[in-house]
Amino acid sequence: xxxxxxxxxxxxxxxxxxxxxxxxxxxxxxxxxxxxxxxxxxxxxxxxxxxxxxxxxxxxxxxxxxxxxxxxxxxxxxxxxxxxxxxxxxxxxxxxxxxxxxxxxxxxxxxxx
Amino acid sequence: xxxxxxxxxxxxxxxxxxxxxxxxxxxxxxxxxxxxxxxxxxxxxxxxxxxxxxxxxxxxxxxxxxxxxxxxxxxxxxxxxxxxxxxxxxxxxxxxxxxxxxxxxxxxxxxxxx
Numbered sequence: 001x002x003x004x005x006x007x008x009x010x011x012x013x014x015x016x017x018x019x020x021x022x023x024x025x026x027x028x029x030x031x032x033x034x035x036x037x038x039x040x041x042x043x044x045x046x047x048x049x050x051x052x053x054x055x056x057x058x059x060x061x062x063x064x065x066x067x068x069x070x071x072x073x074x075x076x077x078x079x080x081x082x083x084x085x086x087x088x089x090x091x092x093x094x095x096x097x098x099x100x101x102x103x104x105x106x107x108x109x110x111x112x113x
Numbered sequence: 114x115x116x117x118x119x120x121x122x123x124x125x126x127x128x129x130x131x132x133x134x135x136x137x138x139x140x141x142x143x144x145x146x147x148x149x150x151x152x153x154x155x156x157x158x159x160x161x162x163x164x165x166x167x168x169x170x171x172x173x174x175x176x177x178x179x180x181x182x183x184x185x186x187x188x189x190x191x192x193x194x195x196x197x198x199x200x201x202x203x204x205x206x207x208x209x210x211x212x213x214x215x216x217x218x219x220x221x222x223x224x225x226x227x
Contacts, residue, residue, distance in 0.1 A: 033214060040122075042203065042219035043157075058214060090156060098207050099145040099164035102215060104156040 002026055006091050006105035013081045013112045021076040021108050023091030031094050032074040033058075033102070034066060036087040043090065049074055081112045115140040115208050119218035127226050132176075132191040134221045136204035139185060146187045147205040147215075148178055157203065163187060174198070199225045 004025045013019055023032065031050055035043040045058030047066040055066045063085060065077045074093075078085060088109050092102040120135040138144060148160040161172025168180045174197075178189045187204060204218040 040219075043217045045214050048214050092157075099162065100207075101147055101159045101162055102149075102157070102205075104149075104158075106156040 004091055004093055004103050004105040006089075006108050008108060009106070010109050011111070013078075013110065015082060015112060017081050018077070018079050019081065019110075020078075021089055021091075021110075023074045023076070023093075023105060025072055025074075025093040025103070027093065027095070027103065028071070029093035029103070030071075030096050032068065033092045033094075034064075034074065034076045035090045035092065036060065037090060037107075038087050046076065046089075081110075083112045086110060086112045115142075115144065115206050115213075115216050117204050117206050117216050117218040119202075119204050119221050121221050122219065123222045123224070125224040125226060126194045128196055129193050132189070132194045132198065132223065134189040134202050134204075134223065136187045136189065136218060137185055138187060138204070138206045140206060140208050142208045145207040146178075146180065147207070148172065148176070148187075148189050149203045149205060151201040151203065151220075153200070160189070160202075194223075194225045196225050196227065199223055 007022045033048040034046040044060045049055045049068040052071040067075045088107050090107050091105045094100045094102045116139045118137045146163040149157040151157045161170045163170050163180045171177045176191045201220045207215045
């Protein structure tokens with residue numbers, strides 16, 4: 001049982017390049033989330049999904065797009081990367097129920113030069 | 114709207130002494146509360162959660178937290194710190210079934226001195 005898997009683990013991009021981060025969960029969770037973590041800022045929510053085919057904006061959505069075509073996958077896209085998007089990105093999932101905890105992936109470290 | 118405040122951005126303790134990491138929350142509804150730990154260059158791991166069954170919650174690695182509604186607090190404690198406890202700790206609140214995302218505190222970095 002892999003839990004939440006993020007690919008890739010590391011990536012270096014040049015300004016203006018695009019890329020997609022993949023998050024896959026095998027726990028049949030309904031909700032999925034993308035966060036970014038920067039020093040001193042804690043975790044900030046980028047986008048989230050409450051079910052297959054649905055997405056919603058979080059706290060810092062600008063410059064990112066997401067898709068949830070399959071329940072187990074949540075993709076985060078950067079269309080034109082900027083140095084300000086250098087960060088560690090975490091995906092998380094949780095089942096329904098307000099007392100259900102988040103399950104996190106191990107993160108993707110992205111550097112934009 | 115709900116919010117979470119972690120009162121200390123950095124706490125330093127000596128090995129073998131007690132740990133106290135403070136968290137206050139604000140919520141219009143009865144919340145669920147969680148503590149997560151993040152070791153360097155790792156993902157976040159659930160330490161414990163409060164879901165109204167008991168006000169004193171025991172978690173992994175000897176940590177526990179007490180829910181105090183009158184003080185709107187959910188402080189994390191451990192009787193005796195170990196070097197391996199050095200990490201970042203996050204307090205998190207949830208108030209509904211999931212349509213509203215969980216709210217994270219900004220984290221407390223715990224240093225343990227030998």
